[in-house]
Amino acid sequence: xxxxxxxxxxxxxxxxxxxxxxxxxxxxxxxxxxxxxxxxxxxxxxxxxxxxxxxxxxxxxxxxxxxxxxxxxxxxxxxxxxxxxxxxxxxxxxxxxxxxxxxxxxxxxxxxxxxxxxxxxxxxxxxxxxxxxxxxxxxxxxxxxxxxxxxxxxxxxxxxxxxxxxxxxxxxxxxxxxxxxxxxxxxxxxxxxxxxxxxxxxxxxxxxxxxxxxxxxxxxx
Numbered sequence: 714x715x716x717x718x719x720x721x722x723x724x725x726x727x728x729x730x731x732x733x734x735x736x737x738x739x740x741x742x743x744x745x746x747x748x749x750x751x752x753x754x755x756x757x758x759x760x761x762x763x764x765x766x767x768x769x770x771x772x773x774x775x776x777x778x779x780x781x782x783x784x785x786x787x788x789x790x791x792x793x794x795x796x797x798x799x800x801x802x803x804x805x806x807x808x809x810x811x812x813x814x815x816x817x818x819x820x821x822x823x824x825x826x827x828x829x830x831x832x833x834x835x836x837x838x839x840x841x842x843x844x845x846x847x848x849x850x851x852x853x854x855x856x857x858x859x860x861x862x863x864x865x866x867x868x869x870x871x872x873x874x875x876x877x878x879x880x881x882x883x884x885x886x887x888x889x890x891x892x893x894x895x896x897x898x899x900x901x902x903x904x905x906x907x908x909x910x911x912x913x914x915x916x917x918x919x920x921x922x923x924x925x926x927x928x929x930x931x932x933x934x
Contacts, residue, residue, distance in 0.1 A: 714833060718784045721830040735879050739786045742793050742883040744772050749886055757800055757893045758886025764796070764806050772796075787834065790878065791818075797882045801894055802867055803904040807911035808918075812860060813867040815842040820871025821878070853917050856910055863905070873900040 726733040746765045752758030765771065774795060780786035795814060799806055804813025818838055822831040846864075849857040871877070875898025885893060894902055 715782065715784050718830065718833050719782060721827070721833070722783045722787075725826060725830065731879065732876070736783045736786065739780060740881060741777070741780075741786075741789065742881070744793075744883050746771050752886050753889070756887050756889055757797065757882065760800050760890065761796055761886070768806070787878070788837075794878070794882060798877065800890065801877070801897065801899045801902060802870055803902050804863075804867070805905070805907040805911065807907055808914045809856070809860065809863065809907040809910045810905075812842070812845070812863045813905070816864040816867035817871040817874075817877070820868035821874060821876065822871075824872050824874075825876045853914060856914060856917075859910055863907070866905075870899065870901045874898050874902075 722736065726736065746762065749758040749762035749765075752762055754763075774792050778785075778789065780789055796806070798804075798814035798817055799810065802813040802817045804810035815838055819831075819835060822834050825831075826834065846860065849860050853860075877897065877899065880897050882893075882897070885896065888896060890904070893899075
């Protein structure tokens with residue numbers, strides 16, 4: 714409901730000068746992968762660059778566009794900083810690691826906005842994330858409690874932290890990770906290796922979700 718979101722943004726602006734200015738400025742990063750090539754190892758930019766090169770990816774998750782509303786700006790800026798939220802929250806760039814930026818967003822938006830606005834701003838996040846937790850006990854019971862542990866951890870980090878959607882992180886990519894967490898008010902975060910769980914997840918997904926044309930050997934399960 715774009716109109717309702719705009720009205721709630723206007724309400725939030727009245728008592729939050731920094732947010733009011735942020736929405737008016739509509740600052741967007743104009744960053745490429747090569748811009749991070751010189752970032753030191755262990756810095757936010759160095760970690761991000763290594764991930765992008767290793768995965769053969771570029772910075773833009775979706776094509777950039779000129780926002781026509783506060784909501785479109787909020788959405789696009791969230792896309793631009795998604796990988797940075799992975800890094801700051803400590804989540805790996807893998808299937809299970811996606812839990813961390815998702816629940817960081819829940820905790821952070823429900824802290825800094827009223828419940829109605831936080832809920833509306835999390836609609837896409839909910840539709841992308843919660844199905845994992847519906848399928849967890851059905852198809853991946855070995856991972857289910859671990860998934861909730863990571864979700865609880867990330868939500869608490871979001872609740873304890875400053876408004877993480879507003880900083881211009883791209884201007885500070887040379888900062889070492891722990892220093893960046895302090896600068897941007899990310900509290901309670903630590904780096905968590907989720908590669909082992911994600912390898913297991915990928916194996917189970919392959920069993921339950923075969924590629925088109927492949928037999929589904931475990932349909933009875």
